[in-house]
Amino acid sequence: MHGIRRAISTARSMEAAAQELYRALWQPSCCLVVLFVSPAHSMKLLAAALARAFGDTPLAGCTTSGEIGPGGYAQHAIVGFSLGGPDFAASIGLMQGLSRQNAADMQAAVRQTRLAIYDAAPWARHDNLFAITLIDGMCGCEELVVSAACGALAGIPLRGGSAGDGLHFEQTFVLYNGEFISDAALIAVVATRRRFHAFKTEHFTAGTERLVVTGADPRRRVVTEINAEPAGPEYARITGVPLDSLTPAAFATHPLVVRVGEQCFVRSVQRLNPDHSLTFLCAIDEGVVLTVGRAGDLVGSLAGHFQAIERDLGRPELVVAFDCMLRGLELDQRRLRDQASSVLDANNVIGFSTYGEQYEAMHMNQTMSGIALGAALA
Numbered sequence: 001m002h003g004i005r006r007a008i009s010t011a012r013s014m015e016a017a018a019q020e021l022y023r024a025l026w027q028p029s030c031c032l033v034v035l036f037v038s039p040a041h042s043m044k045l046l047a048a049a050l051a052r053a054f055g056d057t058p059l060a061g062c063t064t065s066g067e068i069g070p071g072g073y074a075q076h077a078i079v080g081f082s083l084g085g086p087d088f089a090a091s092i093g094l095m096q097g098l099s100r101q102n103a104a105d106m107q108a109a110v111r112q113t114r115l116a117i118y119d120a121a122p123w124a125r126h127d128n129l130f131a132i133t134l135i136d137g138m139c140g141c142e143e144l145v146v147s148a149a150c151g152a153l154a155g156i157p158l159r160g161g162s163a164g165d166g167l168h169f170e171q172t173f174v175l176y177n178g179e180f181i182s183d184a185a186l187i188a189v190v191a192t193r194r195r196f197h198a199f200k201t202e203h204f205t206a207g208t209e210r211l212v213v214t215g216a217d218p219r220r221r222v223v224t225e226i227n228a229e230p231a232g233p234e235y236a237r238i239t240g241v242p243l244d245s246l247t248p249a250a251f252a253t254h255p256l257v258v259r260v261g262e263q264c265f266v267r268s269v270q271r272l273n274p275d276h277s278l279t280f281l282c283a284i285d286e287g288v289v290l291t292v293g294r295a296g297d298l299v300g301s302l303a304g305h306f307q308a309i310e311r312d313l314g315r316p317e318l319v320v321a322f323d324c325m326l327r328g329l330e331l332d333q334r335r336l337r338d339q340a341s342s343v344l345d346a347n348n349v350i351g352f353s354t355y356g357e358q359y360e361a362m363h364m365n366q367t368m369s370g371i372a373l374g375a376a377l378a
Helices: 014-025 043-054 103-120 142-153 231-239 248-253 298-313 325-333 337-346
Strands: 004-009 030-037 059-063 067-069 072-074 078-084 088-096 129-135 158-162 174-176 179-181 184-192 196-201 210-217 222-226 256-260 263-267 269-272 278-280 289-292 318-324 349-354 357-359 362-364 368-373
Touching: 004 014, 004 067, 014 030, 014 043, 014 078, 030 043, 030 088, 030 184, 030 349, 043 059, 043 179, 059 129, 067 078, 072 337, 078 088, 078 349, 088 103, 088 174, 103 129, 103 142, 103 184, 129 142, 129 174, 142 158, 142 184, 142 362, 158 196, 158 318, 158 349, 158 368, 174 184, 196 298, 210 231, 222 231, 231 278, 248 269, 248 325, 263 362, 298 325, 298 337, 298 368, 318 325, 318 357, 325 337, 325 349, 357 368
Parallel strands: 030 059, 129 158, 318 349
Antiparallel strands: 004 078, 030 078, 059 174, 067 072, 067 349, 088 184, 129 184, 158 357, 174 179, 196 368, 210 222, 210 289, 222 278, 256 263, 256 289, 269 278, 318 368, 357 362
């Protein structure tokens, strides 16, 4: 497929995986290769194998909490896509030491990446550019990164995801030119001659019972009190889930939702702590008013969203998707993963299960965000 290639490798040998990916993804005028990597792999061995296979081809990517490739959802795999000329050009920027950077530093890095695309593609215009972010999912800095990035991108559509580590929540990595790095984020600015559609989709709406955050440690994304009661027991009371059953699967089916204007955004809980506080996967602060989300038809909403994209673009040749890992847990609970995989496979989705999704200047949970790319123009 000229300009776009997709691949998956389930090889256990990192050398074999790298060679398999190279054969599937390399193309003339290749401007970007993006890989989403299961944390079950050895990052050190894989980095060395990728360097040998791809040489100086621009490489980006991250670790996952599950992969999406040809065939739909996957586990313990490496999935990826490549973009090549003349339909595409790309520039990649890296922000390291996120925990020590400020917004001005991040904006400067993103601005430099945005300006570099005009050197790579003199035909680039503001309306044929999009940006992708991949962020260390354990850094707790996503809101700062995307806020700074959107300011520097000046209206260029941005979508992205937070790197995962299965369900371990220990260490996550982004991949930049063959090196796996923590406490870092990367941004790719892509110019394309093809039509594209930047999107997000979710299947939760706001409920009615209010949960007011009355105690929180925003820096650690920890809520200690809800409605002036200990956070964990109050969440358990309102959702009807026993306190000792508050697992990731329970949080996936009882997410908390905040309304911003006319839109609802999920603020998912990562875990119940020993002191009965709750750690969230995104920013949270005292005074925030939440409700328990009401679930709709996940598979139906996903299929309907892709039908709308197809009406706009035709059948996409590639959809780069950032899908919250809690959606996968919900699919497993409802025994719907195979149905969802069929929808993803039919729409040429390459992506991963995230620790959070980026949508313009927002970092959120329990959504799918992404970029759909149409066929080459005649």
